Amino acid sequence: xxxxxxxxxxxxxxxxxxxxxxxxxxxxxxxxxxxxxxxxxxxxxxxxxxxxxxxxxxxxxxxxxxxxxxxxxxxxxxxxxxxxxxxxxxxxxxxxxxxxxxxxxxxxxxxxxxxxxxxxxxxxxxxxxxxxxxxxxxxxxxxxxxxxxxxxxxxxxxxxxxxxxxx
Amino acid sequence: xxxxxxxxxxxxxxxxxxxxxxxxxxxxxxxxxxxxxxxxxxxxxxxxxxxxxxxxxxxxxxxxxxxxxxxxxxxxxxxxxxxxxxxxxxxxxxxxxxxxx
Numbered sequence: 001x002x003x004x005x006x007x008x009x010x011x012x013x014x015x016x017x018x019x020x021x022x023x024x025x026x027x028x029x030x031x032x033x034x035x036x037x038x039x040x041x042x043x044x045x046x047x048x049x050x051x052x053x054x055x056x057x058x059x060x061x062x063x064x065x066x067x068x069x070x071x072x073x074x075x076x077x078x079x080x081x082x083x084x085x086x087x088x089x090x091x092x093x094x095x096x097x098x099x100x101x102x103x104x105x106x107x108x109x110x111x112x113x114x115x116x117x118x119x120x121x122x123x124x125x126x127x128x129x130x131x132x133x134x135x136x137x138x139x140x141x142x143x144x145x146x147x148x149x150x151x152x153x154x155x156x157x158x159x160x161x162x163x164x165x166x167x
Numbered sequence: 168x169x170x171x172x173x174x175x176x177x178x179x180x181x182x183x184x185x186x187x188x189x190x191x192x193x194x195x196x197x198x199x200x201x202x203x204x205x206x207x208x209x210x211x212x213x214x215x216x217x218x219x220x221x222x223x224x225x226x227x228x229x230x231x232x233x234x235x236x237x238x239x240x241x242x243x244x245x246x247x248x249x250x251x252x253x254x255x256x257x258x259x260x261x262x263x264x265x266x267x268x
């Protein structure tokens with residue numbers, strides 16, 4: 001069952017990711033990106049991380065994609081004629097194929113390490129209580145830093161968008 | 168066939184490479200932006216997979232922080248895109264050549 005779900009989710013995420021980068025219209029690629037995010041959230045559930053799956057859907061499929069779609073529609077983006085030289089395009093494809101090949105080789109070469117941890121998950125693993133406990137004790141400092149970073153992002157975004165000279 | 172860690176890592180590598188291909192071959196800034204998001208999600212996936220197989224919840228917390236930073240990045244990135252649109256009236260990446268050496 002888990003195997004079937006994994007294969008389904010993996011194939012659909014790869015397919016929708018390919019569609020994201022190949023569709024000419026930006027709106028269509030944003031919608032395909034939603035599909036990819038949902039597939040990855042499903043994989044998180046398979047990996048015993050239900051809280052992260054919820055955050056993935058709320059933050060990525062919700063907030064981020066709404067923001068992207070909003071910008072696309074606000075700017076009334078038309079299709080950009082993408083005149084990409086054939087050399088550049090094939091260079092991109094070659095780099096990608098090489099990257100996939102190298103990662104396949106690296107993962108295949110390190111199976112001795114990877115077989116190690118197939119034990120059962122600890123009780124409460126990935127639940128809100130466990131993660132919250134860690135977040136507010138051991139990782140309190142990074143948590144506070146992230147909150148300052150989010151504040152800076154809000155102020156920075158407003159400062160960048162504001163028209164020059166208006167107060 | 169049972170699903171092992173390496174399958175998740177392979178899927179993550181494939182998704183990351185698709186993101187790289189998108190950044191390299193597209194000219195629309197918004198699409199490049201979405202390809203970057205795709206790469207970040209691929210890395211998150213391998214973090215969660217390794218956390219699951221090591222039985223260590225810290226890997227999931229890292230993903231939590233990455234998602235927070237990604238949210239900040241999206242806000243600032245889209246603000247820069249809107250400022251660029253106002254300034255140049257285009258979303259083509261070649262309009263960003265001012266700082267090109």
